[in-house]
Amino acid sequence: MPSFEELKKSPAGQTIRLRAADGTVFLSLGPNYGRWLSLSETPQVMQDAMVAVEDRRFRYHPGVDPVGMARAAAVAAQNYGSGRRMQGASTITQQLARNIFLSNSYTWTRKLREAVLAMALEWKFSKDELLELYLNKVYFGGGSYGIDAASNSFFGHSATQMSLSEAAVVAGLVKAPSRYSPTADAQAALGRAGVVLDVMVDAGVITRAQADSAEPANVQLAKETGQNSARYFTDWALPQLDMLIDEGAEALDVYTTIDLGMQRAATASIQANTPKGVQGALVSLDRDGAVRAMVGGTDYVTSNYNRATQALRQPGSAWKLFVYMAALEAGHKVDDQVVDEPVTINGWSPRNSSGRFSGAISLRTAFAYSVNTVAAKLGDEVGFSSVANMARRFGITTPINTQPSMVLGSAETRVIDMTAAFAAVSRKGVSVQPYGITKVTTADGGLLYQRPATGGQVLVDSWVAAGITDLLQTAVATGTGRAAQIGRPVAGKTGTTSSNKDGWFLGFSSGITTGVWMGRDDAKPVGGLQGGRAPAKAFADYMRVAVARRPVEAFDTEVKLPEWQLEEEGDAYFGAPEDGALVDENGMPIELPATAPVPDADPAAPPPPSETPDDGPVLNQQWIEEQTGRRAQGDNGGQTKAPSGPKIVAPPAVRAPAQRTPQGDND
Template sequence: MPRKQASSGKSSSGKKSGSAPSGVRLWLRRIVRWGLGLALAGAVALAVAVGIAVQRIPSFEALKKSPAGQTIRIHAADGTIFLSLGPNYGRWLTLSETPEVMQDAMVAVEDRRFRYHPGVDPVGMARAAIFAVEHYGTGRRMQGASTITQQLARNVFLSNSYTWSRKLREAVLALALEWKFSKDEILELYLNKVYFGGGSYGIDAASRRFFGHSATDMSLSEAAVVAGLVKAPSRYSPTADAQAALGRAGVVLNTMVDAGFITRSQADSAKPADVELASETGQNSARYFTDWALPQLDMLIDEGNEPLDVYTTIDLGMQRAATSAIQADVPNGAQGALVALDRDGAVRAMVGGTDYVASNYNRATQAVRQPGSAWKLFVYMAALEAGYKVDDQLVDEPVTIQGWSPRNSSGRFAGPMSVRTAFAYSVNTIAAKLGSDIGFSSVANMARRFGITTPINTHPSMVLGSAEVRVIDMTAAFAAVARGGVSVHPYGITKVTTADGRLLYQREADRGQVLVDHWVAAGITDLLQTAVNTGTGRAAQIGRPVAGKTGTTSSNKDGWFLGFSSGITTGVWMGRDDAKPVGGLQGGRSPARAFADFMRVAVAKRPVEPFDTEVVLPEWQLEEDDDAWFGAPEDGSGLVDENGMPIELPGAAPLPGTEGEAQPAPPGEDGPVLNQQWIEEQTGRRPPQPEAGAPKAAPPIRVPLPAAPKNGTPTAPKAVPPREPSPNAGG
């Protein structure tokens, strides 16, 4: 019996061991059958879809006559049509008329396996899938999968919106195009319909647009420039960024060598830098705005062919004023940018340079530059949120933080002062102390909170504005302060309709998010208003309450002024594209003047709006003899601002060799008395009480001071620390 049981056990064991592999094989066979069934069903469905698409695709001759691109009418905020954009066509070129170098350049850079795939490229799709896996979660799109045939399908039949459903339809149409047309016909359609920027569709239109002649005479260098535009027409446009266009042309030439279309010696002999560009005409500064706003249509609507009416936020009067202000105030050899936002983020004016015809590179939205002391907005907001008050006392004195010693160019320090005074005169040591106390990461977090998306470091010198930022982002941050600490997102499109009035998009009101408590926004507004009334931003005064901040970087490479009044927030930047120094460029001069010139027009028809915080006159500490300003330079050289420049006192005689700049009045001219009675009279707390029988102005101090503005706060000068050092000084 035991032996039988043992034998029986082995038999049972053997049966069990054999059943497991049998079950796995069964499930594998089922999975294979299901996979083959699904693949077959998918193939049938795809074939049906392609067959239907083939029947619906127009003939080759019909496609040649069809329009390539939309006609778009752009409306200003008041409904006025200020720009109509439509396709710019050249002559239709057959493939035999198209230079071979142009054909080869386009195939090499856009679809090297064009002659071998059926409309979609499995190799390219695999490469794109690997890219998507490697960059999953970074927000970057899948790249490298679109063939020339797919691009043609997208340009002719679809929109540029990036969705999986659109990509699937694009693939079906590409297969259908390959089924219906020959490779030569597809390439001819593509070369005559692809978009090259500047409103130009097709190689002939692009050649006439950029080179002033037909594409039939295109050289290898010109072909490389044009072929490089397809990937990003606005980025690689030779009229927008010549260096980017040349760099991209070099990539095209190297790709042609790799693909075997040209030799290395031919590529080396090509000189894209020597290509002569045709002069542009008929453009204006409003195109900076439309170039920024219109690409957003791809995210707002899914309509690729029908004529559109696009209603925008731009105010044409403000736009003209912004253009005039930039052109009038930018120093010779420099560039300028201006962005003006309404209280909800509506872009009312946008200027990206001094001349759109000369350069359509939008410095208001694309350029990244150091903001200098304008960055202190985030430093002081973080300090206020951490518990500092505007009247707290700090000491302007030598300080070293992690081996970095912020300094003033004169080497002098003003001693005790309030947070308000330190902000008004942009004292570097105080900003460094605040950053060290609250933590530089807190400052970075505050900037992130207010919409700064460019990289930010947490080195001590970051408090002086060493991080690079965009003008539109900094303007939005100041607009959020003006809104009481509620976020502001710049936008330019309010509504989109078809030509027959069918609504495609309507913007919904954005209530924003609370970024800081209201009292923090009120406190920083107090500081910003003081900076304009008595500090470095006095040139930005416009006769009504203004809050703002200047910014100047090392060697005057960048000058900024950002501020707000009566619901309009404006940011101004000036500098050279190559970041070389500009003589005399400080935030409190040309940028502040441009701000004032623009804002006087922008808010002229708006009611005066006092800020929801009381601005108190900064502390005035007088010498015992009542005859000198506290902290005044001992060498008698006069008062200086944050940039080491003499303070310009309104109403005084011009300095030698200057025009419109002021200096203290000569001996013998009287000014108001600097005492408590005068302060109370200027702030409206006490009516003027001249002595009986005495002249109206007979005070003992001979420093002329400006009259109080309408908001009741006097704009008296004060001794200030000298010019701030480089944002990277010592760091």
């Protein structure tokens, strides 16, 4: 017979409980054993309820109840040959023996072994130890073993806080866990709880007044947590455990970033706005990359394919985020004038969805109305490789071509990656890495993993992030993303691919960044699917809930240009120092000698021409190169070292202003 400590160990099969950001358990995987509760931690009403309904003479028999066994034998003889099950009257100790050592087969042999093992358990352990083992090992349905697991599953709290009504519900489950489960049939569970209360009164452990005041019908069951939709998130997050902790078989509590209220809102917005026959996906990130909601499709049961993290789809005009950031970084300003006109680049001629051209417009207007010809011009000007590099910088890992059409989003990408890129803009140009797990502990609270605080990397200067935020805000306020307005500042961008195969909206407000995608899995066209319609509407419906309790935040769109953009073109290019001073490669001033030395001068050579005070000192080119770090000291004949440091490109000339409002949704 094993020791008490050995019997306390849970059977094989790892249990993983997933907790939301507020600590609520929203999904249990594998057998759920809960926390082991000593008898002193277990409420007396739970002990009394279980003993009264399962084995009233538990404290007095030696492991088997002769009266109960005689009754079971009589019933078995009566039903012999009928195919009906043998009736039990098994004691708590017999049930414990069966759970630990035997199967549930209904045979005389098993019953005999069960009786022998029950008496052996009674001989070795005290009644309190046996009751503690039973309360922590009996099966209550729904994968829950033990009263703590059952209480958490059905009521959302530990068994240590169990009331009389809740104890009656749990005690009533042992007879038929599937039939009386409150989550499967609440009325049957409450009816069975009433029977348990009557039995407790009959056993003398509670009074009739206590039973009447219990009112099982008023028991608050744990709220539905939207497990269907949340499974997209858990399928993405759980495989990461292998990289975070060592393998083991012990029960785990995995603390995640998901916000159940936001998850329900995300599910509702996708299901309500996604056109019939079309799939939808949504990812919502907090400032630091914490995934607050994830929807990978309209229904997990129908399809568990996660379109938020696995599907590769063309982002359409949402890709212009990278085009315009590359242009801003190269020197363009949001108010620069550009010309919307027919353009051909390497044989490719983009067209606007309106079929018209608007002439001279500002960069802000071109972005707000998603004018394709202007995006093509900017991509050609800054270089398509520069646009690709900007996308790489912001976390796009899928293949990117450098053909001219790439500026309109022809390269496939993932919803979660595009959302993280927009989140980095919201963070003023600092990188954002999506994550879903914050902490992992054992069932008894032992810490196995804690996510470290990370600051992120600066991807673009703050003035570039401010400029693109200005453009994104305008796109929602007056441009193609008007349907995404939620009554507070929103910055975002629509995306629609050719023939309306994909519709996107990505944006941020009050620290939450959300990406929405809609389309068919077979990439066939969808009539009327545009980023500014259903995806933007889904974004707005979700974000109104997501940011409802957050303070309204204005965007920092003040562009503070660096000095090189504020200087005259010549100074910006040559970096000419003021007042004729010389500086070394680190920008430190070089003090000029009264007379510059002439290294390796030939003593026989004639003296240099006389100088007048107005001429200033005579400077030797080699000496200048040595002082500015372009030549090593004493290197007389070596090649001149090329100046190091970034190449500074002068901002493009501002074109003549003209205003004309473009027509149509150029998305």
